[in-house]
Amino acid sequence: MPASITTDIERAAAVLRAGGLVAIPTETVYGLAGNAMNEGAVTGIFAAKNRPSFDPLIIHQSSPDRILAYASEVPPDAEALAGAYWPGPLTLVLPKKPAVSDLVSAGLPTVALRVPAHPLTRELLRRLDFPLAAPSANPFGFVSPVTAQHVADQLADKIDLILDGGPCRVGLESTIVGFPDGKATILRKGGLPVEDIESTLGHPVAVQTHSSSKPLAPGMLSRHYSPGVRMTILEKTCTADQLAAMDAVIVFAEKKKPETSDGGTSPVYYDLSPSGDLAEAARQLFPTLRKIGQQQYDQVGVFLLPERGLGRAINDRLRRAAAT
Structure with a gap:
């Protein structure tokens, strides 16, 4: 049976607690969420999207303190950006703690972390005692969804539920910042402009070119967002x-x-x-x-x-x- 569209947060929470998959709204795009600490749920995300396992996932929580608990180290620049832009369209790639599965991080020693700004999803996260792994809720390589109906059009028969939070306010995926060698680097340009990051940090930041093989963060593949023409x-x-x-x-x-x-x-x-x-x-x-x-x-x-x-x-x- 195709996934239904709902605004019932507790229904979505129950599906996620049971290891199911729920499309969730964020201010950037809709994400396909599962329990990040449940390898069966994480495997289900990769299968539903037909996403290669070498492409890492972003994990989400309701507040900076809850999500940074999964990082083993937080550089000063990362603290500054988290304080300025969370909740919001920013993902930080930081050294991970052992509790984060290699399946989520694609075998990398780092993990991508985010606090989304959408009120419906933040309330959902507050009700859960685990973080959510959530890449964009679309088949791998295709256009990201910015409404619940977009998700239904492409993934309704492969997931359990769609939580409807209306159209996404930003409409672009989050900006991803990593810290190779301790220096802030833009790994993916997104909904937070590079200029804002540089203004907050008080210095220029490097911008990583995209990789077509082993990406350091989600969304770095050179071919993506295909409309099929x-x-x-x-x-x-x-x-x-x-x-x-x-x-x-x-x-x-x-x-x-x-x-x-x-x-x-x-x-x-x-x-x-x-x-x-x-x-x-x-x-x-x-x-x-x-x-x-x-x-x-x-x-x-x-x-x-x-x-x-x-x-x-x-x-x-x-x-x-x-x-x-």
């Missing part, structure tokens, strides 16, 4: 003929759509934010990729956003969607 990154200087070859084009704050050589505007345009609001563009990114996939276009063009703030994370997702 061919996508091409377009330059602002692209020719009219290149534009005319596209069935659809993703743009940002375009006051005037570029014309094709025949004087028309034959592609269908999807503007992530006509007003140029990067936060709106982040919220619209995954729903737009989902719409494009549903239309089954042959060729979709993408104009990247400004490389600042959330634009850097949005461009990261667009590049990896185009790499598939």
